[in-house]
Amino acid sequence: MNFTDAVAVSGTRRTADGYLVAEARSVRTGIQLYAGSEVGKPGLPVVRVYRPADQVFADASLQSFTHAPVTMDHPAEAVTADNWKKLAVGEVSTAAKKDGEWVHLPLILKDAAAIEAVETGKRELSAGYTCELVWGDGVAPDGSAFDAQQSNIKINHLAIVDRARAGSKARIGDGAISWGAAPVTNDQQPEKEKIMTLKTVTVDGIPVEVTDQGATVIGTLQSRLADANTKFIDAEKAHQTAIAAKDAELAKKDAEIDALKAKVLDEKALDAKVQARADLISVAKSIAKDVKTEGLTDADIRKAVVVAKLGDAALAGKPEAYIDARFDILAEDAKANPDPFARAVSDGLKVISNDAWGDNVFATAGVGLKKEA
Numbered sequence: 001m002n003f004t005d006a007v008a009v010s011g012t013r014r015t016a017d018g019y020l021v022a023e024a025r026s027v028r029t030g031i032q033l034y035a036g037s038e039v040g041k042p043g044l045p046v047v048r049v050y051r052p053a054d055q056v057f058a059d060a061s062l063q064s065f066t067h068a069p070v071t072m073d074h075p076a077e078a079v080t081a082d083n084w085k086k087l088a089v090g091e092v093s094t095a096a097k098k099d100g101e102w103v104h105l106p107l108i109l110k111d112a113a114a115i116e117a118v119e120t121g122k123r124e125l126s127a128g129y130t131c132e133l134v135w136g137d138g139v140a141p142d143g144s145a146f147d148a149q150q151s152n153i154k155i156n157h158l159a160i161v162d163r164a165r166a167g168s169k170a171r172i173g174d175g176a177i178s179w180g181a182a183p184v185t186n187d188q189q190p191e192k193e194k195i196m197t198l199k200t201v202t203v204d205g206i207p208v209e210v211t212d213q214g215a216t217v218i219g220t221l222q223s224r225l226a227d228a229n230t231k232f233i234d235a236e237k238a239h240q241t242a243i244a245a246k247d248a249e250l251a252k253k254d255a256e257i258d259a260l261k262a263k264v265l266d267e268k269a270l271d272a273k274v275q276a277r278a279d280l281i282s283v284a285k286s287i288a289k290d291v292k293t294e295g296l297t298d299a300d301i302r303k304a305v306v307v308a309k310l311g312d313a314a315l316a317g318k319p320e321a322y323i324d325a326r327f328d329i330l331a332e333d334a335k336a337n338p339d340p341f342a343r344a345v346s347d348g349l350k351v352i353s354n355d356a357w358g359d360n361v362f363a364t365a366g367v368g369l370k371k372e373a
Helices: 059-063 112-119 212-263 267-287 298-310 320-336 340-347
Strands: 002-008 010-014 020-026 030-035 046-051 069-072 088-092 097-099 102-109 124-139 145-161 198-203 206-211 350-354 360-364 367-370
Touching (some): 020 112, 020 124, 088 112, 088 145, 102 145, 112 145, 198 212, 206 212, 267 298
Parallel strands (some): 069 145
Antiparallel strands (some): 030 046, 069 088, 088 102, 097 102
16 A cells, blocks of 8 residues: 655755755654545544554665655656656665654755755655555554554655645645555645544543544433433332332231231131030049139149149149149049949939839939939
8 A cells, every 4th residue: 555754854965966965754653644535444534553663664664765766746656667767856875774763864866956946945755655554453552542554664755745744633645646645734734624633532441532523422422321320220229119118018918917817716626626625624524523624724724633633742843744644644543433423424313113102213323312202
């Protein structure tokens, strides 16, 4: 790809033969901006091109300056042996060398018309060179981002031009149209053309270079996005709070329902409980018929029965399990040896004879009873 890069000619002097010897610098390191349309990227308004020092000062690149032809303005084609006689007005006299971030070029002009043009004010020198443009985002040593970098830089010619086009703003130099793309200075812009400045803004952690207007738009959108995120977070917190309150209310209701269920006995369970209570009282009465059971718990009834039969001293210091065991023993004894009168009542009375007075004599379970007159 063809490029141009220009600086002013300085340190001129005449030789005895009338030639003009001059000093110049060309093709510096660092990042320069180019129009995307000039470097094969028409969709990009600006392309940041990086010239690494190891490419600018590579031996092959510096050697390409040696005896490179000097022309008046940039020719429409590359300078070769076929057109050198027609285009060249001088040449780089000795080998180029490093001069800070630039390449230092000693040159000599031998054409009288070209020498006169330089001495009357046409003192800008523009290098026409070829290079390979390697695309890929990167960051230069000074921290500046770039979109592509130059490699394999080879000088074709040096052109004496009216105005230098070295600078940091990307535009198409009018003198470079016939040769290649060139960065230009701000003062060379048309009066009505706005100079584009770039700002770096960060989007999702990624630094991006945009125009002032673009930075304003991005800033506004980021602010609106931040406000929307805040509102969303607040709404989500309120939603979660409402859900937590509703969950707490439902949990309270569930607890109340469970408590009510616990208080309601199943009908079968209630029947069983009533039957068990009646059976316990019946057994208690069969052991100690005068024992009081009203208002007592089941445990208290068993204890009252054991005390009635054995006395308080028999239970002194005894645990509840001991009392229950003694009650069960008394219950078994009562079952084995029932009360005669209770059995008589249970079996029913039978008339067995009439006595001498005409009264009935009853008997049950071997016990005789006489009806009173």
